[in-house]
Amino acid sequence: MSGLDETIADLVAANRILASQGVVDGFGHVSVRHPENPKRYLLSRARPPECIEAADIMEFTLEGEALDARGRRPYNERFIHGALYEARPELNAVVHSHSPSVIPFGVAGEHLRPLLHMAAPIGASVPIWEPRKSFGDTDMLVSDMAQGRDLARAVGPGTAALMRGHGSVVAGKFLREAVYIAVYLEVNAHLQMDALRFGKPVNYLSAGEIEKILARQAKGKASEGFDRAWEGWCNRAGIAYLRR
Numbered sequence: 001m002s003g004l005d006e007t008i009a010d011l012v013a014a015n016r017i018l019a020s021q022g023v024v025d026g027f028g029h030v031s032v033r034h035p036e037n038p039k040r041y042l043l044s045r046a047r048p049p050e051c052i053e054a055a056d057i058m059e060f061t062l063e064g065e066a067l068d069a070r071g072r073r074p075y076n077e078r079f080i081h082g083a084l085y086e087a088r089p090e091l092n093a094v095v096h097s098h099s100p101s102v103i104p105f106g107v108a109g110e111h112l113r114p115l116l117h118m119a120a121p122i123g124a125s126v127p128i129w130e131p132r133k134s135f136g137d138t139d140m141l142v143s144d145m146a147q148g149r150d151l152a153r154a155v156g157p158g159t160a161a162l163m164r165g166h167g168s169v170v171a172g173k174f175l176r177e178a179v180y181i182a183v184y185l186e187v188n189a190h191l192q193m194d195a196l197r198f199g200k201p202v203n204y205l206s207a208g209e210i211e212k213i214l215a216r217q218a219k220g221k222a223s224e225g226f227d228r229a230w231e232g233w234c235n236r237a238g239i240a241y242l243r244r
């Protein structure tokens, strides 16, 4: 398998995992930066993630132009991906989803914050992208690069942003990391709503705890965690685990 074939196989697995974990349904998508050309990225044609196969994966410029469409229709919201790769050269994978538990935190004035150690990579408080601020009333989709770049500015130097009334975007240096963050963003949101129901102050991870967890990940030990999670999720999704 070439490097590109391996990347495509992992991207197919990422789609199946995110569907199996309930992060995406018929909508939502995951991309990876092209392993040989940083000015390109790989993303499926418009298809439900749980159905995606290697032949569905298309190549795009950062501006969202398909290089090898061959009659395949791209996702309307592909600009989310290119805008983040353009703004953040160190990022190599992006997940966009409408996972349900995060939605209340984009609309009700309660910030999404990590209370579970696995959710430390979402950052101390997840920013919210408000499309109305720059674009007035829209159909809520990210339909061009101007909107994609505005969303990327909301992500800033972090790994995630909520999209008000719509969903979220998550980015990572590696595909397995981005999938991990997307899964635990949803898990944390669900747990935070449960914790808030007690009506008492919630004891979130401190800035120091987040920093120590991320420092451990930066030393490389975290990839073991990402890989372990990935192997289990592959099994759950009924697909082969490819050791990297």
Ligand SMILES: [Zn+2]
Pocket (backbone or CB within 6 Å): 028, 077, 096, 097, 098, 141, 166, 167
């Ligand atoms: Zn969307």
